[in-house]
Amino acid sequence: MSLLQIGDVHYPTFMGQWTSVDNKDKGTTGGIPGHFSKPIASIIAREISKEVSSGAIAAIVICGDLTDRGDLGGFDQATEYLETAIGVGETIPPESVHLLPGNHDVDLADEMAFTDLTSKRFDVLESRLLLEKSVLSLTKDFRISTHASGNALITVGSLNSTKANGAPRLFPSITVDDPVAELLRSVDPHGILTDSKSLVAKVTVTSPSMSIQEILDIPMIDPNDLDEIEDSSSSNQSGLMVVAAHHGFLPQATPRFGPYTEMINGGQVRRRLLALSRPVLYLHGHIHEESLETIRGSGSNAGVDGPPIVAIAAPLLSEGFNRIVVEFGAHGRVLGLLLYRIRVDRGTGGLVSSVPIRIPLAARKTIPVHLRAFFSTLMEYRASSGGDLIRLGAEARFSLSADEVETATVEAAWSGLIELDSDPADSFVEQEYSFR
Numbered sequence: 001m002s003l004l005q006i007g008d009v010h011y012p013t014f015m016g017q018w019t020s021v022d023n024k025d026k027g028t029t030g031g032i033p034g035h036f037s038k039p040i041a042s043i044i045a046r047e048i049s050k051e052v053s054s055g056a057i058a059a060i061v062i063c064g065d066l067t068d069r070g071d072l073g074g075f076d077q078a079t080e081y082l083e084t085a086i087g088v089g090e091t092i093p094p095e096s097v098h099l100l101p102g103n104h105d106v107d108l109a110d111e112m113a114f115t116d117l118t119s120k121r122f123d124v125l126e127s128r129l130l131l132e133k134s135v136l137s138l139t140k141d142f143r144i145s146t147h148a149s150g151n152a153l154i155t156v157g158s159l160n161s162t163k164a165n166g167a168p169r170l171f172p173s174i175t176v177d178d179p180v181a182e183l184l185r186s187v188d189p190h191g192i193l194t195d196s197k198s199l200v201a202k203v204t205v206t207s208p209s210m211s212i213q214e215i216l217d218i219p220m221i222d223p224n225d226l227d228e229i230e231d232s233s234s235s236n237q238s239g240l241m242v243v244a245a246h247h248g249f250l251p252q253a254t255p256r257f258g259p260y261t262e263m264i265n266g267g268q269v270r271r272r273l274l275a276l277s278r279p280v281l282y283l284h285g286h287i288h289e290e291s292l293e294t295i296r297g298s299g300s301n302a303g304v305d306g307p308p309i310v311a312i313a314a315p316l317l318s319e320g321f322n323r324i325v326v327e328f329g330a331h332g333r334v335l336g337l338l339l340y341r342i343r344v345d346r347g348t349g350g351l352v353s354s355v356p357i358r359i360p361l362a363a364r365k366t367i368p369v370h371l372r373a374f375f376s377t378l379m380e381y382r383a384s385s386g387g388d389l390i391r392l393g394a395e396a397r398f399s400l401s402a403d404e405v406e407t408a409t410v411e412a413a414w415s416g417l418i419e420l421d422s423d424p425a426d427s428f429v430e431q432e433y434s435f436r
Contacts, residue, residue, distance in 0.1 A: 001325075001328070002056045002057050002058060002324060003154070003242065003324045004048070004057055004322070005312065005321060005322040007063050007314025007315050007319075008064065008286065009081075010065055011068065011071075011074045013318075014317060017039070017041070018039055018040060019347070020347055021036050041081065043349065043351060044320070044321070045084070048085045048321070049085055049086070049091075051323060058149070058154055059154065060086060060098070061158065062082060062097065063100055064101050064246035064285055070106050070108065071107075075105060075128055079128075083135065083136055089135045094135040094137065095145050098158040100160065100285075103165045103286075106166055108165070108166040112125075113166060114164070114167045114168065122138065122140040126140065139159065141159075142159050142225040144158075144229075146236075152326070154242060155236065155241050156242045157232060158243075159226075161220060161246050162246060162247075163220065163222060164264075165217050170213060214259075218264060219246075219262065219286075220263060220264050221245060230272065233276045243280060244284065245282075246286050248282075248287060248313060249263050249266035249267075249269040249311070250266060250311055270309070273309050274296075277306060280308075280310070281337065282310065282312070285313065288315065291312070292313075294308045294311075295309045296309075307361070310359055312324070320344050320351060321342055322341055323340040324339055324340070325337065325338040333411070335414035336414045339354075339356060339357040356424055360416065367412070373398065374398050374405075378418070378435045381435055383421065383432060383433065383435070384435075386409065386427070386428040386429045386431045386432075386433070387429040389405050389433070390402045390406070410428070418433050418435050419433060420433055
């Protein structure tokens with residue numbers, strides 16, 4: 001089962017992105033140089049459509065910031081572009097697509113101006129989707145969907161991390177010395193001219209109660225929405241828990257200066273996700289950087305070797321997107337993730353996929369009794385292919401089926417008992433393993 005992670009769109013800037021042409025001859029006529037420059041939006045749309053049409057995508061997370069600056073017309077066009085590229089309602093059901101708002105999607109001046117932490121002002125964006133007859137659903141508070149294939153299960157919980165976006169900071173009341181009195185005292189040390197007490201009084205400057213000094217962007221996740229994630233997790237502990245929001249809960253790597261640049265309750269989010277005591281995949285956008293971080297810690301029942309949180313940031317959509325394959329073992333046990341970074345090559349005008357990054361999630365476990373003799377024999381070899389392992393398992397002394405050998409070998413590799421030395425996309429028969 002796979003997930004698509006789509007990062008910040010930033011429409012209409014996104015639509016102005018083109019592939020590169022190194023044109024040294026400005027006199028070339030006939031539009032030849034321009035013929036080689038292609039709109040990145042069409043390249044991305046074609047690749048997303050191909051991914052979804054494969055039938056392997058269980059869910060899609062759109063991480064917010066569809067617009068540059070809260071432009072509602074831009075929001076309409078961005079959602080139409082994404083809906084068409086994904087084929088929502090045709091190649092994938094609408095409930096499998098999580099559309100998150102970002103801080104740039106909030107029009108701070110008009111209908112979406114901040115009043116409180118409720119999600120009511122996001123009705124504006126929701127009504128735009130209805131007006132455009134879109135089948136996409138906006139996550140205003142939280143939304144949870146489940147996706148199953150056989151014993152494999154993925155639960156996706158999306159959260160609105162922009163509820164405090166646009167909160168005002170008010171002018172404080174301040175008290176200063178009267179500058180006129182200060183000047184007179186400096187030229188009249190004997191107090192002949194300044195015997196009036198009014199001249200040496202303090203002056204209090206108080207802002208009106210609604211005078212706004214600045215508008216703040218305050219990333220946060222509502223604790224009440226986190227409760228819903230916890231309730232969903234506790235009701236079904238099987239499979240992988242995916243949590244998605246526009247903002248990351250960890251500080252970004254690049255130093256950033258400004259008030260409330262990081263999630264104000266990021267530590268709380270981290271602790272509560274660790275306390276779920278199960279592997280969690282956290283997907284976000286916002287920082288426009290490639291980031292992959294694994295966190296282990298002391299949740300309520302988890303020690304330093306407990307199930308991890310894996311946090312993955314999506315790039316700007318103009319740079320590409322992420323495909324994440326979730327690997328499951330027998331009985332739906334989560335083994336790990338394969339992260340494919342699909343990126344635009346502005347020179348060739350195509351997309352390239354990175355070598356998959358393996359992210360183990362399975363805790364190291366003991367080898368079942370009926371397989372111990374088989375694995376003990378493996379340790380006598382330095383390396384072997386999957387095909388050789390199947391032939392070894394079929395010997396009378398082991399009498400293991402091909403499926404039993406494959407399942408046991410794959411789970412052992414994800415648990416760190418043996419090493420996979422080849423491309424995970426290869427068939428098991430072709431894969432190479434080493435033993436230690």
